Amino acid sequence: MKIDPEVKNRLKQLLKKEVEKINKMVVIKSAYQLDKNEIDMVFRALPEFYGMPYETIIDQEIMAGIIVQQGSKIYDLSLSGQLKSLSNKIYEID
Amino acid sequence: MKLIDEYLKTIEKELGASKLDLKSSEQGVVTEIKDGVIILQGLDNAAYGELLELDNNCLAYVIDLSDENVGAIVLGDYLSIRSGSKAKALGRSLSIPVADELLGRIVDPLGAPLDNGVKIKTDLYFSVEKVAPGVVAREAVSVPVQTGIKAIDSLIPIGRGQRELIIGDRGTGKTTIAVDTILNQKSENMICVYCAIGQKNSKVAGVAELLKKNYAMDYTIIVSASASDSAAAQYLAPYSASAIAEYFMSKGKDVLVVYDDLTKHAWAYRQISLILRRPAGREAYPGDVFYLHSRLLERACRVDKKHGGGSITALPIIETLEGDVSAYIPTNVISITDGQIVLDVDLFNAGIKPAVNVGLSVSRVGGNAQTKAMKQVAGKLKLDLAQYRDMAAFSQFEGELDEETKKLLNRGAKITQILKQNKNRPYELAEQVVVIWAASKGYLDSLPLHEVDVWETKLISDLRLRKKNLIDSINKNKILDEKMEKEIGKTIEENIENGK
Numbered sequence: 001m002k003i004d005p006e007v008k009n010r011l012k013q014l015l016k017k018e019v020e021k022i023n024k025m026v027v028i029k030s031a032y033q034l035d036k037n038e039i040d041m042v043f044r045a046l047p048e049f050y051g052m053p054y055e056t057i058i059d060q061e062i063m064a065g066i067i068v069q070q071g072s073k074i075y076d077l078s079l080s081g082q083l084k085s086l087s088n089k090i091y092e093i094d
Numbered sequence: 095m096k097l098i099d100e101y102l103k104t105i106e107k108e109l110g111a112s113k114l115d116l117k118s119s120e121q122g123v124v125t126e127i128k129d130g131v132i133i134l135q136g137l138d139n140a141a142y143g144e145l146l147e148l149d150n151n152c153l154a155y156v157i158d159l160s161d162e163n164v165g166a167i168v169l170g171d172y173l174s175i176r177s178g179s180k181a182k183a184l185g186r187s188l189s190i191p192v193a194d195e196l197l198g199r200i201v202d203p204l205g206a207p208l209d210n211g212v213k214i215k216t217d218l219y220f221s222v223e224k225v226a227p228g229v230v231a232r233e234a235v236s237v238p239v240q241t242g243i244k245a246i247d248s249l250i251p252i253g254r255g256q257r258e259l260i261i262g263d264r265g266t267g268k269t270t271i272a273v274d275t276i277l278n279q280k281s282e283n284m285i286c287v288y289c290a291i292g293q294k295n296s297k298v299a300g301v302a303e304l305l306k307k308n309y310a311m312d313y314t315i316i317v318s319a320s321a322s323d324s325a326a327a328q329y330l331a332p333y334s335a336s337a338i339a340e341y342f343m344s345k346g347k348d349v350l351v352v353y354d355d356l357t358k359h360a361w362a363y364r365q366i367s368l369i370l371r372r373p374a375g376r377e378a379y380p381g382d383v384f385y386l387h388s389r390l391l392e393r394a395c396r397v398d399k400k401h402g403g404g405s406i407t408a409l410p411i412i413e414t415l416e417g418d419v420s421a422y423i424p425t426n427v428i429s430i431t432d433g434q435i436v437l438d439v440d441l442f443n444a445g446i447k448p449a450v451n452v453g454l455s456v457s458r459v460g461g462n463a464q465t466k467a468m469k470q471v472a473g474k475l476k477l478d479l480a481q482y483r484d485m486a487a488f489s490q491f492e493g494e495l496d497e498e499t500k501k502l503l504n505r506g507a508k509i510t511q512i513l514k515q516n517k518n519r520p521y522e523l524a525e526q527v528v529v530i531w532a533a534s535k536g537y538l539d540s541l542p543l544h545e546v547d548v549w550e551t552k553l554i555s556d557l558r559l560r561k562k563n564l565i566d567s568i569n570k571n572k573i574l575d576e577k578m579e580k581e582i583g584k585t586i587e588e589n590i591e592n593g594k
Contacts, residue, residue: 023138045116072136074121074182088151089108 023071026054029078030066033058042066046075120183122164124148130172130324131369134164134181143187143223149179153204155188155326158370165370167326169204189219190334192341197285200302200316203327203334208318209302220337222330226392233398238463239350239407242278242520243271245450245513248472248530249479250435253463254284254348255396255405259427261412261419262437266449268411270517271435272352273301275409277310278520279350285342286314287351289335292328292358295320304518321358328362336393336406343397343404351394355411356387360423377422388430419454433457446514452479465572467527474534475509482506501539508538511546524568525554528582531574537586545593553589561585 026049028034028042034056043050046068062078069075122136132154140146146154146166152175158165168175169188190205193216200209203222207213235253252258260268276286288305290298298318305311315338319331332353339349353359360383367380375381387410394408410431412424417439419428428434433456442449464472485502489495495503512533515521521529529550532538538546557565564581568574 069121072120072122072138073118075116075118077116086109090105091151 024052025070026052027057027069028054028066029057029059029062029069031058031060031062031064031078034066042068119185122146122181122183124175124177124179124181125163127172127175127177128369129365130168130326131366132166132168132172132175132181134166135162137164137181137183140164140183141187145184145186145188146181147184148175148181150174154181155330157366158372167329167366168324169326169330172324188222188330190222190337191216192218192220192338196315196338197313198311198315200298200318202323203317203319203330205334218341220341222333222337224337224340224393226389227395227397227401231395231397231401233396235396235405235459235463237348237405238460238465238468239275239284240278240282240523241271241275242522243274243448244515244521244526244530245448245452246271246435247464247521247523247526248468248475248513249452250433250450250455250457251460251464251468251472252407252409252433252457253396253460254407255394256433256457256459256463257391257394257408257410257431258457258460259410259412259431259434260437261414261424261428261434262449263414263417263439266437266439266442267447267517268413268437269297269301269354271437271448272354272409272411273304274518274520276305276314276350276352277308277518279313280308280310283348284313285339285347285349286310287335287339287349288314288316289332289351289353290316290318290320291331291353291355292319292321292362293354295322308518325362325365328359329366332356332359332390336390339406340393343406344402346402346404348405348407350407350409353390353408353410355413356427357413357423360386379422383423384426384430387427391427391430432459446510447517448515450513453483465523467523467568467572467574468530470574471527471531471534475530478502478505478509478534482509504539505533505536507543508541508546509533511543512538512550514547522565522569523572524565525557527568527574528553528557528565528586531579531582532586535583537583537590541590549590549593552593553586556589557585 028039049070062080065078067074067076067078120137120139122134124132125135126133140156142156142159144156146156148154152168152170154166154168156164156166191214193214195214199207199211202208205214235255237254239252239254241247241252246252260271262268276288279286288301298316298320302316305314317331317335317338319327335351335353339351342349360379363383363386364379368374368378372380391408391410394406396405397403410427412427414421414424419436436451436454437449438451441451481502482505485499486506489499489503512529541549564578
């Protein structure tokens with residue numbers, strides 16, 4: 001089956017737009033549901049994301065703290081991340 | 095218990111230094127895994143040459159950036175990476191630990207020990223990829239590298255800071271020449287780096303053993319990425335070796351680096367490039383295979399006093415097939431280097447070892463660095479040998495020869511004979527000068543060919559025993575005056591007389 005290049009182009013542009021939209025979205029991952037106050041605090045601490053659309057995800061695996069992500073940029077402020085870097089450090093010391 | 099307490103203390107100390115800081119990092123996801131290469135999505139702001147950390151604590155090195163993907167070579171075990179693994183950009187480029195402790199060690203391209211020894215402890219890291227020193231920082235080559243091999247020191251002299259290619263078929267003694275050169279640096283105040291790329295582990299072990307036995311490991315470092323290591327490791331090995339050499343050069347030292355061999359390095363890079371789907375050119379090598387070697391060998395240099403005054407001499411090795419020096423990779427490297435030592439199968443099989451093909455071998459800058467004493471005796475040698483080669487080919491068809499031609503042929507045969515040398519037996523400067531002087535002055539013309547060997551051994555032990563002052567004086571002052579020549583002549587005559 002041959003795809004009309006015009007259609008292909010439009011689909012590509014649509015995909016690009018959608019990806020951009022998703023990439024703009026700030027994702028806040030936490031171990032429990034954050035209330036409005038706590039989310040405000042997060043944005044105050046990370047002013048570069050202030051005023052952007054956001055969504056919250058609950059992930060028990062991170063144990064405590066939060067992970068803030070936008071596109072490929074990530075702030076790992078979770079307990080699980082800290083524990084992982086600790087284990088790396090212990091492994092490196094000999 | 096005490097040990098555990100100590101460990102806990104170090105960990106506490108380390109942790110005390112680190113604080114929870116608000117630092118963003120780049121994250122990506124592995125989408126494809128190919129032989130030693132991973133393709134990732136995300137990592138929008140990753141840089142070329144940046145290091146990535148994967149879920150299984152493996153490191154990867156970004157070498158391909160395209161519209162949507164990032165390609166990276168995995169440094170370590172790529173089989174335990176799963177599709178969907180997360181990768182974090184570390185924001186720094188690949189560098190290896192460098193320290194004086196490296197001397198005598200065998201390390202992999204990341205600086206991790208391969209000899210069951212302790213980890214290299216240092217705070218100093220040198221970047222693996224580095225731009226070579228510019229024009230201003232450089233100086234002309236003026237100090238020789240004494241290889242201890244008569245044929246090379248006399249006819250194809252190498253200078254400190256030069257890049258001299260060793261090229262030949264397999265089993266013609268390429269590695270032997272390089273290793274013998276390392277052995278001869280014992281009293282030459284030189285640091286040596288032997289970089290094995292895609293070699294058999296048994297061969298590397300053999301070289302290490304030989305160096306250790308001859309006390310050469312005290313000033314040598316071996317960097318090894320063997321045939322069983324990943325293509326990524328083989329690709330990085332020569333650059334790591336170069337980084338180690340640069341560390342010692344920055345301390346004002348003269349360094350000799352042997353890359354054994356760059357053919358396999360080109361193969362490893364070809365494999366990586368094909369997996370990354372880069373357009374393939376001649377012999378399926380990618381377009382930048384020339385740059386691959388030129389940027390490596392350009393790092394060999396002699397820098398001026400203001401920049402430390404050290405030097406890096408490079409001895410790259412290339413393996414040819416059926417003596418074809420005009421294949422793709424050999425011609426590339428020949429054009430990059432400052433000369434080449436061509437080894438010939440036919441000469442090797444005829445028992446002429448080292449099998450240096452004097453006609454095809456050249457050294458473009460080493461002549462300026464040759465010692466005065468050697469220059470005095472080698473000038474005539476070249477001419478005699480060239481005439482001999484012409485005549486030898488010609489005389490095969492001619493039955494009757496005139497006296498003059500016979501004399502030339504005889505002289506040439508004797509010179510060829512004295513340029514033979516056993517492996518792992520480097521000659522001092524004075525020994526070389528005396529032997530070559532005798533041959534080019536015609537002292538050996540009356541000696542039968544098969545007695546030359548014995549005469550040479552005898553002469554050298556005789557000189558060591560009776561004329562130690564003379565030998566020391568040549569080694570130290572590196573010149574040959576008339577008085578010395580007379581003394582040597584007398585000794586040689588006595589020696590030949592006694593032999594009869």
